Amino acid sequence: MPEVAYHAVALDTLRLVAADDLIFAYHRASGITHLLAPPAPEILNILAEAPMRADELLVQLAALYDLADGDLAMLVARLDELIAAGLVWRA
Amino acid sequence: MKHTHQLRIGPVGFRIGSDWAAPIAQLKTLYRDYPSPHGDIADFNVRLFATRPWRRLVRPSVMIGGDYILPEAAPLPLAQGLLAAEMAMNLQMALGQRRYLLIHASVVERDGRALIMTGESGAGKSTLAAMLAARGWRLMGDEFALVDPTTGLIHAFPRLVSLKNKAIHVVSAAMPKGRFGPLLAATPKGDIQHLVPDARAIAAMDQPAMPALLLFPNFGFAPAIRDVGAGEVFVRLTQASTNYVAMGERGFTALTRLVREIPAKAIDYPDTGAAMTAVEQLWTGL
Numbered sequence: 001m002p003e004v005a006y007h008a009v010a011l012d013t014l015r016l017v018a019a020d021d022l023i024f025a026y027h028r029a030s031g032i033t034h035l036l037a038p039p040a041p042e043i044l045n046i047l048a049e050a051p052m053r054a055d056e057l058l059v060q061l062a063a064l065y066d067l068a069d070g071d072l073a074m075l076v077a078r079l080d081e082l083i084a085a086g087l088v089w090r091a
Numbered sequence: 092m093k094h095t096h097q098l099r100i101g102p103v104g105f106r107i108g109s110d111w112a113a114p115i116a117q118l119k120t121l122y123r124d125y126p127s128p129h130g131d132i133a134d135f136n137v138r139l140f141a142t143r144p145w146r147r148l149v150r151p152s153v154m155i156g157g158d159y160i161l162p163e164a165a166p167l168p169l170a171q172g173l174l175a176a177e178m179a180m181n182l183q184m185a186l187g188q189r190r191y192l193l194i195h196a197s198v199v200e201r202d203g204r205a206l207i208m209t210g211e212s213g214a215g216k217s218t219l220a221a222m223l224a225a226r227g228w229r230l231m232g233d234e235f236a237l238v239d240p241t242t243g244l245i246h247a248f249p250r251l252v253s254l255k256n257k258a259i260h261v262v263s264a265a266m267p268k269g270r271f272g273p274l275l276a277a278t279p280k281g282d283i284q285h286l287v288p289d290a291r292a293i294a295a296m297d298q299p300a301m302p303a304l305l306l307f308p309n310f311g312f313a314p315a316i317r318d319v320g321a322g323e324v325f326v327r328l329t330q331a332s333t334n335y336v337a338m339g340e341r342g343f344t345a346l347t348r349l350v351r352e353i354p355a356k357a358i359d360y361p362d363t364g365a366a367m368t369a370v371e372q373l374w375t376g377l
Contacts (some may be wrong), residue, residue, distance in 0.1 A: 015340060015343060016219050017343075019321035019322075019325070019347070019350050020320055020321040020322065022321055022322045022325075024325060024343070024350070026331050026343040028338055028340060031336065031339055033343060034327070035322055035325065035326070043215040050350065074301075
């Protein structure tokens with residue numbers, strides 16, 4: 001399996017507003033509004049710093065945040081959702 | 092066009108042109124106390140026109156148009172010309188308004204603070220706004236809440252209140268001195284009768300108000316009140332907004348401010364009396 005890295009949009013292209021336990025994200029480049037729930041905002045934060053593979057991301061997430069379920073398959077599912085939303089891509 | 096009238100509702104000026112005299116005469120009567128557009132320049136043009144030249148006279152049917160059009164809009168019989176005019180004015184707002192974030196909602200004001208009520212058609216927005224106005228609240232509008240993205244203030248848009256079916260009798264019984272338009276029977280939305288906002292609503296229509304409470308009324312259920320979470324409020328408001336996407340980041344700013352700063356409640360009510368009780372209870376608790 002090729003080792004592809006995940007990239008995220010630059011944080012300055014997003015307007016983020018927190019309410020309750022959600023983040024409302026306005027993506028200036030597309031004009032689309034997204035509702036993000038954990039761990040999506042955390043994923044975007046880490047990937048905006050540097051692109052990385054899913055397994056590396058999992059290690060970073062676990063180190064920085066109190067990750068309840070450190071499961072690679074679940075993380076990839078979240079990444080796929082962010083790819084569908086146009087906020088993350090693989091390269 | 093042959094027959095025209097200009098008027099201003101809140102901050103928005105309209106110029107209505109018609110192939111027929113009757114809808115314009117009705118508008119002039121019902122909107123007689125409304126001012127002209129600022130500087131006599133309308134923000135939106137509305138046109139009521141015949142589908143074919145001869146349809147001005149033969150089985151006259153009214154097409155609606157203006158600066159913005161909806162291609163699939165169906166014509167209405169001339170007897171419902173007033174409804175056509177109101178629909179056309181709403182259409183211009185829904186498609187063309189860019190200064191304010193529009194939320195499909197009714198708004199009433201008390202002590203300088205606004206109560207916003209939004210929900211699906213039939214939820215009771217117009218009825219509750221009219222009933223609250225009968226109890227001393229200032230009617231700010233029954234169709235659109237105009238949210239200023241810069242200040243967060245709600246601007247009034249007190250057009251004629253559109254009462255449908257059973258609401259006609261409920262409101263006319265509560266407002267024996269109210270001014271009503273003609274009964275428009277069997278329209279695509281059922282029976283419709285328009286209520287003219289009272290003198291106070293018209294006189295104060297240039298006074299905006301700070302939003303204080305957001306309500307999602309739901310008619311036809313046992314009385315209940317529940318909190319509505321930020322995510323649900325946001326989604327429901329974007330669905331209730333006709334220009335959220337077009338407003339871009341300014342719309343996001345206006346909407347997220349509402350979501351974060353204004354308490355939001357859903358109320359179920361079996362009759363207007365129960366709704367009035369719930370509103371007063373919530374308002375007192377703010």
